[in-house]
Amino acid sequence: MEQISPRKLAANRKNALESTGPRTPEGKEKSRWNALEHGLLAQEAVIPYGPAQEDDAEMEHLLVALRDDLQPCGALEEILVEKIAVCYWRLRRVLRAENGEIRRDTDDAPRSFRLQLTTQAMLASEKGMEQPSQLRANTYGINALLAYLEHLETEVAANKALSNASLRKIEKYFSGGPDGLAARCALAQSDSSTNTAENLLRLLEVEKTKLTKALPEVRGNELERLQSDFDRLSLPKAAEKIVRYETAIERQLNRALYHLEKVQERRRDRKEMASSIFTKRTQTSTSGPSTAAPESPPVSAPGPAAAGSG
Numbered sequence: 001m002e003q004i005s006p007r008k009l010a011a012n013r014k015n016a017l018e019s020t021g022p023r024t025p026e027g028k029e030k031s032r033w034n035a036l037e038h039g040l041l042a043q044e045a046v047i048p049y050g051p052a053q054e055d056d057a058e059m060e061h062l063l064v065a066l067r068d069d070l071q072p073c074g075a076l077e078e079i080l081v082e083k084i085a086v087c088y089w090r091l092r093r094v095l096r097a098e099n100g101e102i103r104r105d106t107d108d109a110p111r112s113f114r115l116q117l118t119t120q121a122m123l124a125s126e127k128g129m130e131q132p133s134q135l136r137a138n139t140y141g142i143n144a145l146l147a148y149l150e151h152l153e154t155e156v157a158a159n160k161a162l163s164n165a166s167l168r169k170i171e172k173y174f175s176g177g178p179d180g181l182a183a184r185c186a187l188a189q190s191d192s193s194t195n196t197a198e199n200l201l202r203l204l205e206v207e208k209t210k211l212t213k214a215l216p217e218v219r220g221n222e223l224e225r226l227q228s229d230f231d232r233l234s235l236p237k238a239a240e241k242i243v244r245y246e247t248a249i250e251r252q253l254n255r256a257l258y259h260l261e262k263v264q265e266r267r268r269d270r271k272e273m274a275s276s277i278f279t280k281r282t283q284t285s286t287s288g289p290s291t292a293a294p295e296s297p298p299v300s301a302p303g304p305a306a307a308g309s310g
Contacts, residue, residue, distance in 0.1 A: 041082040045089050059089060070260065073267060080260040087253035094246045101236035109229045117222065125173065135173065139219050142211050145173060149208050153201060160197040161189055174207065181207055 042063055047054045063085045072081045121141035124134035135141040152166060162170075162185055171182035181203065188199035236242065 041079070041086050042089075045086040059085070062088060072260075073264075077260060077263055077267075080256050080263065083256040084253060084260070087249055087256060090249050091246065091253070094242060094249065098236055098239075098242050101238050101242070102234060105233040105236060106230055109233055110226065113222075113226050113229060136211070136214065137218065138222060139215065142215050142218060146208060146211055148173065149204050149211075153204050156197050156200045156204070162200060 042059050046056045046059050048056070063082065066081050066085050066088075070077075070081050070084070072078045117138040117140045120134060120138055121144060124137075124141055125144065135145065148169070152162065152170070155162060155166060167182050167186055170185060171180065174181040177183065184203055185200055188194070188203060189196050191199070
C-alpha cells in the first residue's frame, strides 16, 4: 500500500473540511432535486413549503420505483414516466384532501350538535308547556329543569314557601292541570295543618328524581344521533368535486400509460427490425462467393449437310 506523505494527508483533510456541500438556501433548494435527475414535472408537483408541504424524498422514491419497473429509454419515455409519477402523486393528494374534508366535518360535528341541543332547549323553555316534551328531550333541557328545581328548594328553605312568580314558572315548565306540580305545590301551601316547607321539598324531590332517571336514556339517544351524524359525514360534502378531480387524474394516468406502452412497443419493433437486418447482412457477408460448377457450352444441332452425308 502506498504511503501518503504528511503534507498530502493534511491537504486532503483541509479539502474535505471545505467540501461541505451547498450552504445557502438557494443552493440547498437546487441540490435537493439532484436525485430526481432533472425531473421537471416531479419538481413542480411537490409542494415545497407551507402547511401543505410535501416530502420530495417520497416523490423521489416513487419516481425511482417507476423507472425501475417501466425501464424508460430516451427523453420521451422519461417524460411519460414522470407524468405517471405525477398522476400517482396527485391521486394520493386526492385521498389526503378527502381525509381532510371528513376530519373537518366530523371535528365540528360535536360542537354543532351541542349548539343544536342548546337552541332546542332554549326555544322549548320560551314556549314552556306548549312544547313540554322538547324541553325534556335533551340533556340541556333536563339539566336546566334540575337546576331550577334546586333553585326552588333554596327558596323554600329560606322562605318556607314559594312565591306566586315561582308557582307560575312551575306551571309553565312542568306538568300543568289539577294534578300538575304547580297545583300540588299550591295545595301544599294552602294546607296549614301540615308542615308546608317539608311538603314542598318532598314534591320538588319527587320531580327531580323523575328527571334524573330520564337523563341516561336521553343522553343515550343523543349519542346515537351524534354517531349518525358521524356516519353521514364520513361522505364529505365536497365528494362530488373530489370524484370529478380524481376521475380527471385517472384519465391522464391511463393516457400516459397507454402512450408509454405504444412508444416502447415501437422502440422494440425498430430494435427487432434492425437486429433482423443486421443478422441477414451478417449471414450474407460470411457465406462467401458462389462455388457452383461452370455451365457446359451448348451443343449445336446437326445441320442438313451433316444429315445428308450419312
